[in-house]
Amino acid sequence: MSLIRRIARPALAAPFIFEGVRTAISPEREIEVAPSAFAQVDKALESTSAPSFVDSRTVLRATGAVAAVAGLSYATGRAPRTAAGVLLVTTSVGLAGRKKVWQLRGEERMDEIKSILADVGLLGGVMIAVLDREGRPSLGYQWGQFVERSQKKAAATQRDLEKKADRLTKKAGSSSGSLSKKASKKADELSKKASKKADEVAKQARKSSEKLADQLG
Numbered sequence: 001m002s003l004i005r006r007i008a009r010p011a012l013a014a015p016f017i018f019e020g021v022r023t024a025i026s027p028e029r030e031i032e033v034a035p036s037a038f039a040q041v042d043k044a045l046e047s048t049s050a051p052s053f054v055d056s057r058t059v060l061r062a063t064g065a066v067a068a069v070a071g072l073s074y075a076t077g078r079a080p081r082t083a084a085g086v087l088l089v090t091t092s093v094g095l096a097g098r099k100k101v102w103q104l105r106g107e108e109r110m111d112e113i114k115s116i117l118a119d120v121g122l123l124g125g126v127m128i129a130v131l132d133r134e135g136r137p138s139l140g141y142q143w144g145q146f147v148e149r150s151q152k153k154a155a156a157t158q159r160d161l162e163k164k165a166d167r168l169t170k171k172a173g174s175s176s177g178s179l180s181k182k183a184s185k186k187a188d189e190l191s192k193k194a195s196k197k198a199d200e201v202a203k204q205a206r207k208s209s210e211k212l213a214d215q216l217g
Contacts, residue, residue: 002134005077005132005134006077009074009075009076009077009080009129010075012074012122012125012126012129013071013072013074013075013087014071014075015122016067016068016070016071016074016087016090016091016122017067017068017071017072017075019064019067020063020064020065020066020067020068020069020070020071020090021064021068022064023060023061023063023064023067024060024061024062024064024065024068025064027056027057027060027061027064028057039056041055041056041059042055042056045059063090066086066090067086067087067090070083070084070086070087070090071083071087074087074129080129080132081129081130081132081133084126084129084130084132085130087126087129088123088126088127088130091119091122091123091126092123
C-alpha cells in the first residue's frame, strides 16, 4: 500500500466510523430526521414474519454497526474495495433519508444543504475507492490479455503442427519412394530367378524327353 493510501483511507473512513458508532448507540437521532418513513418501516416489518424485536431501531443499529466495521476495514486496508462498496450503500441510504430541502426555511435549510453536500462529497470519495485497484489492471483488461495470449499460443501451436505435418509428409514420401524402389528391385530379382528356374526346368524337360526318345528308338 502506498503512503498516500495509508493516509487517505483512514481520513475517508473516519466520518463513516464515527456516524456508524453514533447510529448504533442512539438510532433515535436518525429516526427524528424522518419519523414518518421509519413508522412505515415498522409497519412493514410487523406485516412480515420477522421477530417482534426487529424494528426500525434494530435495523438502524445493525446498519450503523455494519458501516462502522466497513469503515475500520477500509481504513486498515482489509478488503478495501468491498468495504468501500458497503460504505457506498450506507451513504446512499443516508442521502435518501434526508429531509426535503424545499420544505425547510432559513438556517435549517442551509444546514441541511451543507449536510447533503458533505454526504455527496463522501459518496464521490467512496465511488473512487470502489474503483481503486492500487495500480493493478482491471478484470476486463486481464481477460483481454488472457484471450490475446491464448490466441497467440493457439496460432503458434498450429504453426508447429503444420511444420511437423510437412516434415512427416516429406519423410513419408521419401520413405515410400525408397520402399517402392526396394520392392521394384526385389520384384526384378524374383522375376529373374523365376525366369532362370523356368529355363532350367525347360532344359531338364528337353533332356528328359530326348533321353526317353533315344530309349524308345
